[in-house]
Amino acid sequence: MRASPTILHLDMDAFFAAAEQAAKPSLRGKPVVVGGLGPRGVVATASYEARRFGVHSAMPMAQARRLAPNAAYLVPRFSLYRAVSEQVMRLLRELSPLVEPLSLDEAFVDLEAGGSAHDAAGARAAGERLRSDIRAVTGLTGSVGLAGSKMLAKIASEEAKPDGLVLIEPGTERELLGPKSVRILPGVGPATGEHLRRAGMSTVADLAAAGEDELVRLLGKAHGESLHRMAMGYDDRPVVAERDAKSVSVEDTFDVDLHDRVRVRWEVERLAERCVQRLRGAGRSGRTVVLKVRRYDFSTLTRSETLRGPTDDPVVVREAAARLLEGVDTTGGVRLLGVGVTGLADYTQEDLFAQAAAERAEGEASASERVEAVGAVGAVAADPAGTTRGAGSVGVGDAADRGGAGGSVPGESGALGGQGVPVGSPAVDARAWAGGPAGAPSRPGGGAAEPAAGESAGRPVAASPGGRGHAGLRPDGGQPGAGGDARADGPRGVDVAAGGGVGEPMEPDAREGASSEGEGRRGGRAGGKTGAGAGEAGAAAGPAGAGGGGGPVGHGSREAVVRERAAAGPGSAGPSDAGGAGGAGVPGTGGSGGPGGAGMPGPGGAEPGGAGEPRRWVAGEDVRHAEYGAGWVQGSGLGRVTVRFEEPGSPPGRVRTFWADDPDLEPSDPLPLVPGQSSWPASLPKSRSVEGGGGSARP
DNA sequence: TCTGGGGTCCTACAACAA
DNA sequence: TCTGTTGTTGTAGGACCC
Numbered sequence: 001m002r003a004s005p006t007i008l009h010l011d012m013d014a015f016f017a018a019a020e021q022a023a024k025p026s027l028r029g030k031p032v033v034v035g036g037l038g039p040r041g042v043v044a045t046a047s048y049e050a051r052r053f054g055v056h057s058a059m060p061m062a063q064a065r066r067l068a069p070n071a072a073y074l075v076p077r078f079s080l081y082r083a084v085s086e087q088v089m090r091l092l093r094e095l096s097p098l099v100e101p102l103s104l105d106e107a108f109v110d111l112e113a114g115g116s117a118h119d120a121a122g123a124r125a126a127g128e129r130l131r132s133d134i135r136a137v138t139g140l141t142g143s144v145g146l147a148g149s150k151m152l153a154k155i156a157s158e159e160a161k162p163d164g165l166v167l168i169e170p171g172t173e174r175e176l177l178g179p180k181s182v183r184i185l186p187g188v189g190p191a192t193g194e195h196l197r198r199a200g201m202s203t204v205a206d207l208a209a210a211g212e213d214e215l216v217r218l219l220g221k222a223h224g225e226s227l228h229r230m231a232m233g234y235d236d237r238p239v240v241a242e243r244d245a246k247s248v249s250v251e252d253t254f255d256v257d258l259h260d261r262v263r264v265r266w267e268v269e270r271l272a273e274r275c276v277q278r279l280r281g282a283g284r285s286g287r288t289v290v291l292k293v294r295r296y297d298f299s300t301l302t303r304s305e306t307l308r309g310p311t312d313d314p315v316v317v318r319e320a321a322a323r324l325l326e327g328v329d330t331t332g333g334v335r336l337l338g339v340g341v342t343g344l345a346d347y348t349q350e351d352l353f354a355q356a357a358a359e360r361a362e363g364e365a366s367a368s369e370r371v372e373a374v375g376a377v378g379a380v381a382a383d384p385a386g387t388t389r390g391a392g393s394v395g396v397g398d399a400a401d402r403g404g405a406g407g408s409v410p411g412e413s414g415a416l417g418g419q420g421v422p423v424g425s426p427a428v429d430a431r432a433w434a435g436g437p438a439g440a441p442s443r444p445g446g447g448a449a450e451p452a453a454g455e456s457a458g459r460p461v462a463a464s465p466g467g468r469g470h471a472g473l474r475p476d477g478g479q480p481g482a483g484g485d486a487r488a489d490g491p492r493g494v495d496v497a498a499g500g501g502v503g504e505p506m507e508p509d510a511r512e513g514a515s516s517e518g519e520g521r522r523g524g525r526a527g528g529k530t531g532a533g534a535g536e537a538g539a540a541a542g543p544a545g546a547g548g549g550g551g552p553v554g555h556g557s558r559e560a561v562v563r564e565r566a567a568a569g570p571g572s573a574g575p576s577d578a579g580g581a582g583g584a585g586v587p588g589t590g591g592s593g594g595p596g597g598a599g600m601p602g603p604g605g606a607e608p609g610g611a612g613e614p615r616r617w618v619a620g621e622d623v624r625h626a627e628y629g630a631g632w633v634q635g636s637g638l639g640r641v642t643v644r645f646e647e648p649g650s651p652p653g654r655v656r657t658f659w660a661d662d663p664d665l666e667p668s669d670p671l672p673l674v675p676g677q678s679s680w681p682a683s684l685p686k687s688r689s690v691e692g693g694g695g696s697a698r699p
Numbered sequence: 700t701c702t703g704g705g706g707t708c709c710t711a712c713a714a715c716a717a
Numbered sequence: 718t719c720t721g722t723t724g725t726t727g728t729a730g731g732a733c734c735c
Binding site: 035036038039040041042043044058059060061062063187220221222223245246247248249250251252253298336338340 | 700701702703704705706707708709710
Binding site for chain 1: 727728732733735
């Protein structure tokens, strides 16, 4: 708590939605909702126009659609938001080196540390200058709070919204906070708020009056003490510029609950792979593997296992996650699965052993010790029951062998994928599934290959038409070309044809925005972008060989299966018979393909280059047409795509409809919201003319 | 048709070692 | 040697935030 209001909190106004409105002039002044468009999606951000209909963040998307049926519904485009966020953070760092980002659109700045303000007048001037700079550089508005502490600065920026600045003079905190709801204090959410309400405390003044002892009694020591201090207006938390991540995790919610144990296991292993990719991308390793399972009734379980040392080996993490799954009852259905790693370190157990081995090579250790050390790699700590699960542990040699095997599989995987996995045999080894988790690369030196190129501008490759898709492996055993998240927003991918629900190409202005749920169109261009042909994509068949058949979430109606089959190109795995039987990708699961018969994942079948399968386009995505120029996808369906031709800085544009596979139409990267900005990330185009069309090769 | 994804922090409890 | 206490570690769950 300082005497001058020199802690600044910036919060961009309705950030995602505002960025979309800036990028799409025809949406300005109209309700825009950004979030997951699948059946279980929630609202990430609603524009102020949409908020007037009662739409707010974290609201189920279905509810938002009921409240604001005419709003534009868009999927988030993180590449755009990250780029704008970088511009904003750069402006903040001009004010002070002490900038603490809280998220893409929010940060604290210590103005005093940067010498940009020492009193209220200076702070206000700096805040106003910042707001005007942000508007000039990004075209967006942000709200600024200034106070002597982080808590109050954040409360001030909330008061300032939208597009304002509020300064809280030190000394006025208690008076200002007293009448406000306890919910404005950080750490008081719905549960704590209700708890306090039942205890007769609804305002901050009530908390202050209750005293620390009472709050500790109600909420526990840490929470009670900190809340009491906050209620008194005390908060001396410093602005911290750098914070190390403490965990890395990935999770997926499925459109339809998973019942098939084999599928659940496959998903867990796939998530483990993605988690390790992220872990490695951050240059970290982790020691504790955590499995998260949300069941059909929304109850959530976590199971964790701590290894002997940190690892970034996909095999080790995958197998730990699979072991953890064995202890979880999934009967009744699984709604969400997640895999995470905590206890992060900058080195791996293998590093330590390598170092130790080098030392021993210099004669510092005996041969017997060497054997012991190598054998321990990847082994897990004894479990709580006191039994070491040796069967699941993997030694270095084992991992290396497996890596080799994984790499060798893709060539055959199409066929395997088509056969599906025998079910009813719990001993089924995922490693036998081509393109499935089995094929995961192991470590370099143990045969692994790193992802080729980070995130690749958010364009997953070799994804299935339904949006799912383990990307499969290159024949060299490496990861698919572009690396990054190989899954194209999988679980939410909905087969356009089968899923219904996706509108006709829209008439101009008949409905702003689009509700297309086909997020997985990437498959259509994956081959071209990565240099992989249809054959490779086919090799990515999922374990059960659902292929293009049963979509990942059970949208695999017979109709869809037939379409996908027809579209399967040579070299693709093709849908399994089970898929053909009605969408259940797993033979033997009683895969009746009944309602929501969950097909196994796996792009397999209809993949890029597949003759006749239209490409899929995501609502809101940037595109470029050879003749009409830059635009964005307003809607798609029934083999057509509707594009509005406009870009940041242009007047609202006109709408045209094309065949989805129109060769003149191609995807494009986001442009700066204010044309010609030098602070726009170098990896993204600064203008269409420079960029030459977005750069994605056609399949 | 309710309820995402990626985090952080805290609490409680059991096991174990000193 | 046995018992009680205390600290640490691992595990699980809950709340909260954006």
